[in-house]
Amino acid sequence: MSGAGEWRLPFGASVVQEGTAFRVWAPASRSVDVVVYGPDAERVHPLAAEGHGWFAATVPGVRAGARYKYRLDEKDAFPDPASRAQPDGVHEPSAVVDPSGFRWTDDGWRGVPADDLVLYEVHVGTATEAGTFDALVERLDEIAALGATAVQPMPVAEFPGAHNWGYDGTFLYAPESSYGGPEGFRRFVDAAHARGLAVILDVVYNHLGPEGNYLPAVTGGQYFTDRHHTPWGAAVDYARRPVREFAIQNALHWAHEYHVDGLRMDATHAILDDSETHLLQELSTRIRESLPPDRHFVLIAEDERNERRVLLPPPDGCGLDGVWADDFHHQLRRHVAGDHEAYFSDYTGSVQDIVRTLRRGWYYEGQVSANHGAPRGTPADGLPPHGFVHCIQNHDQVGNRAFGDRITESVSLPVYRAASALLLLSPYTPLLWMGQEWAATTRFQYFTDHPQELGKLVTEGRRKEFGKFSAFADPAVRERIPDPQAVSTFQNSRLRWDEAERMPHAGVLALYRELLRLRRTHAAPRRRDRDSFAVAALGEHGIALRRTGKDGRALLLVVSLQGALSVDTASMEETRAPADRWDLLLSTEEARFGGEAEGELVRLSPDGRLEMDGAGAVVLEGAATVRA
Numbered sequence: 001m002s003g004a005g006e007w008r009l010p011f012g013a014s015v016v017q018e019g020t021a022f023r024v025w026a027p028a029s030r031s032v033d034v035v036v037y038g039p040d041a042e043r044v045h046p047l048a049a050e051g052h053g054w055f056a057a058t059v060p061g062v063r064a065g066a067r068y069k070y071r072l073d074e075k076d077a078f079p080d081p082a083s084r085a086q087p088d089g090v091h092e093p094s095a096v097v098d099p100s101g102f103r104w105t106d107d108g109w110r111g112v113p114a115d116d117l118v119l120y121e122v123h124v125g126t127a128t129e130a131g132t133f134d135a136l137v138e139r140l141d142e143i144a145a146l147g148a149t150a151v152q153p154m155p156v157a158e159f160p161g162a163h164n165w166g167y168d169g170t171f172l173y174a175p176e177s178s179y180g181g182p183e184g185f186r187r188f189v190d191a192a193h194a195r196g197l198a199v200i201l202d203v204v205y206n207h208l209g210p211e212g213n214y215l216p217a218v219t220g221g222q223y224f225t226d227r228h229h230t231p232w233g234a235a236v237d238y239a240r241r242p243v244r245e246f247a248i249q250n251a252l253h254w255a256h257e258y259h260v261d262g263l264r265m266d267a268t269h270a271i272l273d274d275s276e277t278h279l280l281q282e283l284s285t286r287i288r289e290s291l292p293p294d295r296h297f298v299l300i301a302e303d304e305r306n307e308r309r310v311l312l313p314p315p316d317g318c319g320l321d322g323v324w325a326d327d328f329h330h331q332l333r334r335h336v337a338g339d340h341e342a343y344f345s346d347y348t349g350s351v352q353d354i355v356r357t358l359r360r361g362w363y364y365e366g367q368v369s370a371n372h373g374a375p376r377g378t379p380a381d382g383l384p385p386h387g388f389v390h391c392i393q394n395h396d397q398v399g400n401r402a403f404g405d406r407i408t409e410s411v412s413l414p415v416y417r418a419a420s421a422l423l424l425l426s427p428y429t430p431l432l433w434m435g436q437e438w439a440a441t442t443r444f445q446y447f448t449d450h451p452q453e454l455g456k457l458v459t460e461g462r463r464k465e466f467g468k469f470s471a472f473a474d475p476a477v478r479e480r481i482p483d484p485q486a487v488s489t490f491q492n493s494r495l496r497w498d499e500a501e502r503m504p505h506a507g508v509l510a511l512y513r514e515l516l517r518l519r520r521t522h523a524a525p526r527r528r529d530r531d532s533f534a535v536a537a538l539g540e541h542g543i544a545l546r547r548t549g550k551d552g553r554a555l556l557l558v559v560s561l562q563g564a565l566s567v568d569t570a571s572m573e574e575t576r577a578p579a580d581r582w583d584l585l586l587s588t589e590e591a592r593f594g595g596e597a598e599g600e601l602v603r604l605s606p607d608g609r610l611e612m613d614g615a616g617a618v619v620l621e622g623a624a625t626v627r628a
Contacts, residue, residue, distance in 0.1 A: 007252055007290055009082070009173075009252075009253055009257075010245075010249065011023040011024060011054075011082050012024075012080055012082030012083065012084065012173065013080060013082075013084070013094065013097075015063065015064055015096060015097075015100075016058060018058060018060050019059050019060040019061050019062045019063070020058070020059055020062040020063070020066065020096050021056070021057075021058045022034045022045075022047060022057055022058070022059060023047075023054065024047070024054070024056075024070050024081070024082070024218065025053050025054055025218075025219060025242045026055055026070070026072055026218055026219065027052070027053025027242075028053075028220020028222065029053075029055075029072040030073055031046065031047075031055075031072075031073055031074065032047045032055040032070055032071065032072055033045060033046050033047065033070070033071040033074070034057070034059060034071075035068060035069050035070070035071050036059065036066055036068045037067040037068065037069075037093050044071070045057060045059045047070075052242075053219075053222075053242065054242075062096060063098075064097060065095060066095070067092075067093035067094065068080065068093055068094055068095075070218065076217070078214040078218055079092065079093060079094045079214055080094040081171070081214060081215045081218055081219075081246075082173050083095070083158075083174050084096075084182060085097045085158075085174050085175075085181055085182050086158040086171050086174045087177050089158075089160070089177070089212075090158060090159070090160045090170050090211065090212025091212055097182050099182075099257040102186045102190075104186075104190055105190055105193075105194065106189075106190055106194070106259060109193045109259070110294055110295055110296055111261040111262075111295055111296030111297060111298070112149045112150055112261060112296055112298075113296050114296070114298050114321040114386050115384070115386035115429075117198070117200075117298065117322075117386065117429050118147060118149045118150065118429070118430055118432070118516060119148070119149075119150050119152045119200060119389065119430065119431040119432065120143050120148035120150065120152060120431075120434065121152045121153075121394055121395060121433050122154070122434045123153075123154045123165065123166070123434065123444070124136055124153050124154070124176070124179045125163050125179065125490070126444065126494045126495060127434050127494075127495055128494075128497075129494060132178075132180045133175075133179050133180040133184035133185050133187060133188035134180055134184055134187060134188070136188060137191040137192075139497065140192055140195050141195060142497075143195075144195040144197055145513070146432075146437050146509075146512060146513055146516060147512070147513055147516025147517060147520060148197065148516070149197065149198060150199065151192055151197050151198070151199055151200070152201075152202060152264055152431070153199070153201060153202060154166045154167075154202045154395060155167055155202045155203060155204055155266070156169075156175050156176050156185060156201065156202075157169030157171055157172045157173070157174060157203070158170065158174040158175070158176050158177060158212075159176060159209060159212075160449065160450060160451075161211075161449025161450060162178055162449050163178070163448075163449050165395070165399070165446065165447070165448075166202065166204075167209070168209030168211065169204060169208070169209055170208050170211070170212040170213040170214070170215075171212070172203070172246075172247075172250045173250060173253055175258075185258060186258060186259075189260060190259070193259070198261035198262065198298070199259075199261050199262075200260070200261060200262040200263065200298060200300065201254055201258075201262070201263055202263075202264045202266060203250070203263050203265055203266065204265075204266040205247045205250075205279070206230060206232070206235075206236065206266060207230055207232035207233070207235075207236065207270070208236075211450055211454055222237065222240065222243075223236065223237060223246075224236060224237055225237035225239070227274075228274075231270065232270075235270075236271070236272075238271065238272075238273040238275060239275050244275075244279060247283065248282060248283050248286050251263055251283050251286075251287050252286065252287060255287055255291065255297060256290070261296065261297060261298060262297055262299060263298075263299055263300070264300045264301075264302065265280070265299070265301050265302065266302050267302055267304075268280060268301040268310065269303045269304050269305050269307075278318060280310070280318040280319075281315075281318045281319060283299075284318055284319035284320060285314055285319065287299070298321045298322065299319075299320040299322070300320065300321060300322040300323065300324070300389060301318075301320050301323045302323075302324045303323050303324065305376070305377070305378075306325070306327070306362045306364050306365065306376060306377030306380075307323075307377075307378055308379065308380065308383060309378070310323050311323060311383050311384075311387045321386075321387065322386065322387050322388070322389050322429055323387060323388065323389065324389045324394075324431075325361055325388040325389060325390060325428070326391075327362040327364060328357050328358070328362075328363075328388075328390040328391075328428070329390070329394075329397055330343065330347045330363075331347050331348075331353050331354045332354060332392060333392075333407065334347045335349035335351070335354060335541075336349075336411045336415050336419060337407060337411055338410075341468075341469050341470065342468065342469070345370060345371055346364075346369050346370055346371045346372075346376075351538070351539070351540060351542065351543055354543060355535050355536060355537045355543060358543075358545065359535055361380045361385060361387070361388035361428060362377060362388065364376040364377030365377045365378060365379045366378060366379070382530075384529070384530075385427035385428050385528050385529070385530065386427070386429050386528055387429075388428045389428070389430075389431050390423060390426065390428040390430060391423070391430070391432070391433065392407060392419050392420065392423050392436070393406060393407055393432075393433040393436050394431055395433060395444065398433060398443070399444045399446050402466050402471075402472060402481045403445065403481065403482065404443035404444045404445035404446065404482070404493065405443050406433075406435075406436070406439075406440065406441075406442075406443065406444075407419075408439045408440075408441070412615065413439065413504055413508070414588070414589055414595065414614060414615040414616045415561055415562070415615045416439060416508075417508065417511055417588035417589070417593060417594075417595070417616060418559045418560060418561055418615055418616050418617040419559075419561070420436075420511065420512065420515070420588075421511075421559060421588055421617035421619070422545065422557065422559050424512070424515040424516060424519055425515060425518065425525055425545060425547065425555065425619070426533070427529075427532055427533050432512075434495060435499075437508065437509050437512040437513075438499055438500035438505040438508050438509040438512075439508040440495060440496070440499060440505070441496075441499065442493065442494065442495055443493060444493045445482050445484075445489045445492060445493050446484050447484050447486075447489045447490040448485060449485070449490075450485065455484075455485040458484050458485065459483050459484055459485055462484055463478040463479065463481050466478055503594055505594075506594070507592060507593045508594055510593055510594075511588055511593040511594070514586065514593075518555070518619070522553075522555060523551050523553045524547035524548055524553055524554050524555040525549075527547070527548070527549050532548055532549075533545065533546060533547050533548070534546045534548075534573070534574040535574065536572055536575065538558070538567055541560060541562040541565070542560050542561070542565045543558075543559045544556060544557070544567070544572070544575050545557040545559070546574050546575065548578070549624075551624050552624030553578070553621070553622065553624045554577075554578045555620065555621055555622075556577075556620040556622065557617060557618070557619055557620075558612070558618045558620070559616075559617045560612050560614070560615050560616060560617070563614060563615065564611075564614060565611075566610070566612075567609070567612075568609050569582060569608040569610055569620075570607065570608040576608075577620075577622045578622040578623065578624065579622060579623045579624065581608075581622065582604065582610075582620035582621065582622050583604075583620065583621050583622070584602065584604045584618065584619075584620060585619040585620060585621045587602045587616060587617070587618050587619075588616045588617045588618075589601045589616040595616065601613045601614065601616070602618050604618075604620070
């Protein structure tokens with residue numbers, strides 16, 4: 001991968017010819033020493049003041065693997081906030097890492113274009129029994145065979161304890177030691193590239209976890225500001241250049257030292273930056289300027305605002321490639337599972353509103369949100385479909401349920417297969433949550449491994465949070481919500497890959513593979529611009545999604561989310577055959593996909609009338625219109 005050797009981290013600990021160069025921003029300190037820990041004694045080396053709060057020095061003889069901390073004003077010593085490795089945990093000394101020691105094999109790799117993304121979200125710690133990067137490598141062949149084009153790990157930055165979702169990370173530059181640390185993550189990325197899979201890493205720039213967060217101590221409190229507040233407390237002060245650089249250099253670090261292909265940035269609506277140029281815009285510009293022009297690097301925001309500026313190019317926008325657009329999930333789940341409290345109260349779940357969401361990419365474009373008590377969203381006009389990341393499950397929509405239950409516990413498999421077809425054949429970027437491709441039965445619950453005092457507060461807060469839901473109004477019922485601190489909560493969240501070998505799971509997996517094959521190879525879904533699709537409501541529970549290729553060939557997806565459905569395809573422009581004939585390509589309720597083994601569940605008459613006996617989806621194919 002060309003260009004990766006041209007960037008160097010300007011702070012932290014970097015191995016050089018004569019030893020290791022240390023540099024840290026400690027603006028409230030008069031002096032800073034680096035303490036290097038050896039087997040028999042500690043060595044203390046003073047760093048020279050460079051001005052503006054920076055201290056630096058090169059210490060001869062210190063090589064990769066050495067442990068160190070920074071001592072401030074000859075008093076307390078702390079781990080390096082820019083540590084590349086914390087092999088013994090968040091409170092222990094940092095370790096010097098030499099990135100040049102790894103031998104990459106991905107020289108010809110250029111990444112995956114944004115409009116070809118099929119994202120596969122994983123939690124490294126629960127995706128396999130071992131819960132490591134190396135163990136996940138062993139599953140990459142299956143993920144590639146599925147038809148995914150990118151693996152999206154939840155945050156891997158060093159977090160406190162042995163298990164965590166990753167959003168409590170405190171060392172943004174250090175891959176989690178329990179997963180395999182820096183070398184393990186490099187092996188994982190290299191192995192993914194060898195299989196044609198991009199790696200889109202989930203990162204957190206809106207806050208840091210409370211346990212092991214030494215940035216306030218090292219910076220004298222100047223990393224955060226009370227000018228803004230977030231759900232996690234005082235906001236990161238991105239108006240300060242060193243703080244801003246800490247995030248931007250982190251993005252560059254993942255791109256260059258680890259060859260990742262993009263970032264999914266957590267809760268960007270909570271990155272509160274009143275600078276003239278927003279952090280996201282500068283980060284996007286800097287990272288693209290640092291990479292070769294033919295290198296695909298994708299930036300995706302989790303942003304609840306439905307804010308078009310996130311996707312617009314600079315200088316009017318932030319220049320990101322995608323945004324999580326959860327309206328699709330919320331409308332669909334309201335319809336098929338009936339969820340109606342909290343943020344689901346903003347959604348009717350009617351097929352008309354699902355259709356509107358599919359036409360636009362998101363539903364809210366400035367309407368008043370009852371949940372927010374204010375207008376929400378901006379128009380989606382002109383935004384490319386691939387910029388909207390849609391899902392029917394993700395870590396939030398499963399793990400933030402009280403018991404971590406997947407949607408398959410709330411709907412039938414025919415409905416699930418129908419919703420899956422709608423997700424995978426739409427022009428938007430689909431995101432899959434690990435195991436959804438075989439309708440996994442394992443739950444994904446919220447788990448932490450904090451010290452006892454903090455852990456107790458987390459447990460109490462988790463259960464209190466669900467008190468606003470009618471099902472948990474009774475405190476005794478809330479006590480049954482799994483304790484995030486219990487080891488069993490973590491262990492119960494592990495995937496069981498062997499499920500995929502048995503029916504009906506094997507059938508669902510076969511369906512996912514076939515639908516993603518169609519998405520990848522058929523001319524109609526290969527085209528993903530705004531003019532390539534049309535969508536219409538069919539009664540109260542039916543949806544038609546038409547895809548048209550550049551060659552005129554078309555696919556028509558007809559979905560029933562409940563009960564029988566009869567459609568005269570010749571009666572509507574959205575469903576009319578391009579050459580006066582549709583051919584039945586597949587039904588999600590075929591026996592090979594785990595549907596009913598007997599009976600003709602779908603009938604397509606010569607005049608174009610389609611009859612479906614129950615919930616499910618049908619894909620019809622139409623030949624190109626003959627041109628004179």
